[in-house]
Amino acid sequence: MTRNDRGTSDINAELQRLSGDACKVLKRICAAHADHPFQEGKEDSLRPFDMTRAEFRLALSELWREGWLVAVRKIEGSRLFFIPSGRWEAAQNHFFPIAPSALNSDGIHLSAQAGSGLTGELFRALLFTAEEGLPLTAKGAVHKKFVNLLAAMLQLNEGQLQKMGLRSPYPDDYPLPAILAIDLLLHLGLLERSQQAFSLAVPTVENWLCLDDSEMFTLLLNAVSRRYGRRTAADRHFRCLIARPEYIPGQWYSLKDTIGWMEAQGLSAPGDRASLMKASVAWLNGLAGFGWCEVGVTAGESPCFRWTSVKPPAEKPVRKDGQAAERIIVQPDLEVLVPEDTPYRLRWSLACFAELVQCDCMWSFRLTRERLERASGRGMSPQEIITWLDRCAKNGLPGEVRAVLGQWSRDIGRTSLAETLVLSCRNEQDADLIAGHPRLQGSLERLGPRHFGVNRDQANLVRKELASAGMAPLEGRPSRSDEAPSDSGLFRLSSPPSAESETQFALPSDPAAGLWYGDDYASALPPEMPPMLASPKELWPDSADVPSMWIKDRRRYHASTARLIMEQAMKWGTKVRLTMEERTCEFIPSRILPGAWKVSGYLLGQSGETSQERELSEEDWDKIQLVVPSFPAVPPSAPGGGCGMMR
Structure with missing residues (x-):
């Protein structure tokens, strides 16, 4: 079991420990808002009709206390609540299980093929930044010349990106492929900013290159899903839903069926189907440009999609030590082929002295004299490169290649230029x-x-x-040499990793960071601790004035007293227990009706009966009891202590 698997298992165990009311409220928040923040004071719209206000507030308090809700305060003082990242995905998976039906591939025509792959495109962007730099203007923007040069190296489709809802602060004539690449590199912490330029964060880049394809895919998919696309709860649900393991790579799935299922589960509104379908097709086309999926049309002209093999399987195989390929294939024509499971640190070493030609499934490089000379100027001697190639090549270095590299190495260094x-x-x-x-x-x-x-x-x-x-x-x-790229520490040949040198890649502390500040800014604000309420007396200051018999026993009272109990339940936001026609039932009063005394509310069903809205007068019940919700015991270790409740 990987560390991510253990983390998911722990979250699911915490979810199982929540009370029934807390789970019911969490499901409604998840459906209505996804992981988007909602304003304090508007949460009552999420209360189930068969739950009292007091029970609802206790449930919200439990979710806050247990970390399923996070509270932050904006600069102007208003408070926001949201389900934090990681827990929201677990909540959607738990409350809305899905078993999508795969389509027969017969008659499906491709409308968007998978591109070369976002991981490879970011690799090119990292290499460009290391070699050319990303200098900034006096206003702090990346020089357009360098943005254009970077865009010329990338193969991302401009048209697909335009429909993904990138909120770029740059003018429209700045190419979106380069803008997206820079934004993602900043978001992942692979770039850092100085006054003059963006440059590589060397330790973070080294850790990034130690990740495998599935780890990079997971991080990139999460980043792309949070930062781009329409900002509605339904869109967030769709993006998270199709990323779940139930959507198996290589299998075609109907977009219409997926959105129809979302409507049935309350994750989207039927009236929004047309706009959600349009936005989802645009999103899937963007994912196709990243090399992650393919989009098609069925014989009935209905859009469908399938994940490529880039998406890892549900059960990720455990890789044994040394299982990763450490062998490349050097061809006699100076082409170097890189198998799919080759570590990225080894690919980076190749890029230090060879030209990157293709970064699709099978990456390829070409050995050139120009690249060898450039590597020599960075301190990698030709003989060191020849030795490294000989060690890493699957069948050794072909004689023709060794002869060519030897000839080049004899010519390199006969003259040199030095700054003085x-x-x-x-x-x-x-x-x-x-x-x-x-x-x-x-x-x-x-x-x-x-x-x-x-x-x-x-x-x-x-x-x-x-x-x-x-x-x-x-x-x-x-000298202006201080503005040149200062990433020489990354230009070196890799050596086999050791267990002692293993490090973990960590995302930056600001989850909204990037070329522009993301809409998930709330998660970057400092969280507030749940408030402390030691007893129900603090919630209901007038509890001492309420006769204890109203709460302890269900009795027959005078009509005027029965009215007072019903009104007290409304004031406290709780319910009453009634004896009606020799049956015990519960009633949540909501308002007193004008005219002859009557109260409107919900009569809660029992034993499979459906709850219904009813109007009652004192003649409709025989006995009545004021019901106060129990205050759960809070462990001493719980943040904030006491019984925190949202006011």
Whole structure:
């Protein structure tokens, strides 16, 4: 069992421990709002008709106390509630189980094929950022030139992305494929921002490259589902629903049947079917562009979809140590083929000295002299690369490839360019004095009558000696090399991982982070602790004025007293227990009707009977009792302690 499986199992166990009322309320919140926040004061619309206000508030309090509801406060002071990520998916899976029926593939025509894959596209974006950088303008936006260069490397479909509801703050002429890639890299914490540029967060990128395909897919699907698409509860339900393991990769499913099932379960409104169908088709086309699914049309012109093999199976096989492929295939024509299960850290090592040609199912690279020269300039010697290829190649390095790489390596490094500082003197007399300085011999190289070349590693010594001699140098315009990509730590050849060096990838602490701030901003606000209410007396301050016999026993009272008990139940938001025609039943009063005294409310059914709205007068019952809900014992370890209730 993986760590994610254990986490899901723990959440399901916590769900089983909730009371019946809490489960009933959680199901209604889940259906109505998904994981979107709702405003405090509007929650009463979620109360089941057969639940009293007091029971409802206790149920909400239990959900808050147990972590199934999170409360945050906005800047202006209003409070929001929402089901947190992870628990919302578990709640939908628990309360709304589904067993979709697969379609026969005969007669289905493809309308959107699967693209090359979002994981590979982000790999290209990481490589581009490491090599070219993503400099920012004075206003903090990425330079359009670099956005266009990045977009030219990507294969994402612009038209499909336009229908996915990306809320980009950039002008319309900025290509969406590059905008989406940068946004996702920022959201995953793979990029960090400085004043001049976005650059790679090296430790996080290294951890990301240690993930396998299924782990990357899960993280990316969650990010895409939260950040893009229409922001309605029905759309969120659809995106979460089709990602569940019941939708098996390779099987075709009807979009019409899926939305029809959602309507039957109360996850979408029948009147919204047309708009939800349109938005869902656009969403599925976007997923197809990411290489995750295919979209088709049945013989009856009804849209359908199926997941590709990128989606992991329900039972993920446990990979044994060393099972991941560490072998690549080097062809005599200098092409390098990478099998599907090759670790991404090994693919990154290849990208450091070879040209990435294709990143579909079978990735391919090409060995070129230009890339080898560039790698050598980053500190990877040609001989080191040849040794690494020989070790990682499945059948060793072909002789033709070894000969070509050997020839290139002999030509690389015959000349070199190095940055140097130029020391300029005002006249030749000063230059002669500096040339004869005994402690500067070996630190300077005379380039002309008034100029010297200074190695950068000797610059501080030269400054110190010239200052001591009364000739402190004026500093010229600083080099702009600080704006170049500073990700040299990632340009190295991978070595086999060890158990001691294993690290875990962790998402940033701000779940709404990205190129723009996501709509799930509420989850980034600090959560509030549940309030403390030690006893029912704090909830009902007038409880001392209510006769205890009203609560303890069901009795026959004078008509005026019976009315007072019914009105007290309305005031407290609770119910009464009645004896009607020698049967015991419960009634939730809602309002006193005008005219002759009558009360309207819900008469709760028993033993399979249906609850119904009724109007009662004092002649309709024989005995009456005020029912007060029990206050559950709260463990000392529960956050906030006491019996927290939402006011």
